[in-house]
Structures are given as C-alpha cells and as structure tokens.
Amino acid sequence: MMKQKQGSMVGMNQSGITGLETAIILIAFVVVAAVFAYTVLSAGLFSSQKSGQAVYSGLKKTQSTLKLAGAVIARDTDDNDYVDSIALPVQLALEGEPMDFTPNSGTTTGLNKVVITYQDSSQWKEDLEWSVNKLGSADSDNLLEKDEIFEIVISDLENGATNGLDTDLGRKTTFNIQVKIPEGAVLEVERTTPKSIDRVMNLN
Incomplete structure (x- = not known):
C-alpha cells in the first residue's frame, strides 16, 4: 500500500514538473512574440516617419522652385x-x-x-x-x-x-x-x- 502511494506521489511530482516546464516554454514564446511584434511595429513606425519626412522634404523643395x-x-x-x-x-x-x-x-x-x-x-x-x-x-x-x-x-x-x-x-x-x-x-x-x-x- 505504501509503495502504491509513493508511486502515485512520484507520478504527481513528474506531472507537476512537466506542467511547469510547459508553462515556462509558453511564457518564453509569448515574450519572444511580444519582442518580435514590438520590433516589427517600431520598424514600421520608423519607416512611416522616414517616408513622411521624405515627402515633406520633397514638397518643400518643390515649393521652393x-x-x-x-x-x-x-x-x-x-x-x-x-x-x-x-x-x-x-x-x-x-x-x-x-x-x-x-x-x-x-x-x-x-x-x-x-x-x-x-x-x-x-x-x-x-x-x-x-x-x-x-x-x-x-x-x-x-x-x-x-x-x-x-x-x-x-x-x-x-x-x-x-x-x-x-x-x-x-x-x-x-x-x-x-x-x-x-x-x-x-x-x-x-x-x-x-x-x-x-x-x-x-x-x-
């Protein structure tokens, strides 16, 4: 009877460890995805800003013609x-x-x-x-x-x-x-x- 309980506890511990590892992996994926999304968004905003500056500069030069x-x-x-x-x-x-x-x-x-x-x-x-x-x-x-x-x-x-x-x-x-x-x-x-x-x- 004791052996069965010990075996059951070991199984529960292994299950708990596996669940913790899965949670850590999921959190890591979420963090990586967030960083990637931020990078893409920042690049897009920077590109839009540069495009806006180029348009403004071109317009200013045209107006100065x-x-x-x-x-x-x-x-x-x-x-x-x-x-x-x-x-x-x-x-x-x-x-x-x-x-x-x-x-x-x-x-x-x-x-x-x-x-x-x-x-x-x-x-x-x-x-x-x-x-x-x-x-x-x-x-x-x-x-x-x-x-x-x-x-x-x-x-x-x-x-x-x-x-x-x-x-x-x-x-x-x-x-x-x-x-x-x-x-x-x-x-x-x-x-x-x-x-x-x-x-x-x-x-x-």
Missing part, C-alpha cells in the same frame, strides 16, 4: 554687336516660402543667397554679379513672394567689364544661365542669340 515669368531679354546698349546684359523675369513655381533675392551688386555684393552662373561652348563664369527689378505689384523688399515677379538683370557682360566674359556673346551663340537657389531645383535657361544683334532682343 523658380520658374520663368516672361521673356528673356538681351541688350546691346553700345551697338557693338555684342550682348552686354541679359534680363530674365522669375516667380515662385508654387505657393512656397518667400525667397531671399538680395542682389549680388553694389552695397550687397557678396551677401546674395542666389547664385547665377553663365556658360557657353567656350567658357564658364561662376557667381556673376546681378541686380533685381521688382515688377508689377511686388513690394520693395528683396523677398520674392507669392504672385510677385522679380527681373534678374545680369549686366556688364562684355570683356573687361565687371562680369566680363572671356569671349564676348555675339550672334548665333547658344548660352545657358543657371539660377541656383539655397534650397530647391536649379532654374536653367538656355537661349541662342539671333543672327543679327540689336539693341533689344526677345530671346523667347
């Missing part, structure tokens, strides 16, 4: 058959933040945020001096805002002048002007001068 707002005008003020100034009107492409157009000329030389570059088949001129005319309803400050049009004027292009080109811009010459802004796409304007250089030329 410039576009032409009219004809590109070249002038030969001294009638020597070479272009000595180019003017291009610009405005914001979308309703973005105001853009600082402090000119690179006169008392504000070197304080400009917008950089203008000239290129043709024989030369590359970086960071030209330029001035700005506020057209239409634009106010007097140097911030290009919604519905405003600024005319960028690049003067003194003839050899020996302030922005003097190594080779003067004459007839039937293709050139490229880049307007580089602090944040956003570069505005590139490519034009070709006509076969006859006049005092005022519409290059559109």
Whole structure:
C-alpha cells in the first residue's frame, strides 16, 4: 500500500514538473512574440516617419522652385554687336516660402543667397554679379513672394567689364544661365542669340 502511494506521489511530482516546464516554454514564446511584434511595429513606425519626412522634404523643395515669368531679354546698349546684359523675369513655381533675392551688386555684393552662373561652348563664369527689378505689384523688399515677379538683370557682360566674359556673346551663340537657389531645383535657361544683334532682343 505504501509503495502504491509513493508511486502515485512520484507520478504527481513528474506531472507537476512537466506542467511547469510547459508553462515556462509558453511564457518564453509569448515574450519572444511580444519582442518580435514590438520590433516589427517600431520598424514600421520608423519607416512611416522616414517616408513622411521624405515627402515633406520633397514638397518643400518643390515649393521652393523658380520658374520663368516672361521673356528673356538681351541688350546691346553700345551697338557693338555684342550682348552686354541679359534680363530674365522669375516667380515662385508654387505657393512656397518667400525667397531671399538680395542682389549680388553694389552695397550687397557678396551677401546674395542666389547664385547665377553663365556658360557657353567656350567658357564658364561662376557667381556673376546681378541686380533685381521688382515688377508689377511686388513690394520693395528683396523677398520674392507669392504672385510677385522679380527681373534678374545680369549686366556688364562684355570683356573687361565687371562680369566680363572671356569671349564676348555675339550672334548665333547658344548660352545657358543657371539660377541656383539655397534650397530647391536649379532654374536653367538656355537661349541662342539671333543672327543679327540689336539693341533689344526677345530671346523667347
């Protein structure tokens, strides 16, 4: 009788140990599953956050983009058959933040945020001096805002002048002007001068 009781107690102890091991294994599975779920959720949230940041950054750059707002005008003020100034009107492409157009000329030389570059088949001129005319309803400050049009004027292009080109811009010459802004796409304007250089030329 005692042997039967002892055998029964041993069986109960073994059953208890087996149940405890099973519970420990189940708890371990639950913990691992929770950690895995947290990791996946965190990765998803991080990915969503990065995607949101990328979209916001792209939108901000798009809103900071410039576009032409009219004809590109070249002038030969001294009638020597070479272009000595180019003017291009610009405005914001979308309703973005105001853009600082402090000119690179006169008392504000070197304080400009917008950089203008000239290129043709024989030369590359970086960071030209330029001035700005506020057209239409634009106010007097140097911030290009919604519905405003600024005319960028690049003067003194003839050899020996302030922005003097190594080779003067004459007839039937293709050139490229880049307007580089602090944040956003570069505005590139490519034009070709006509076969006859006049005092005022519409290059559109």
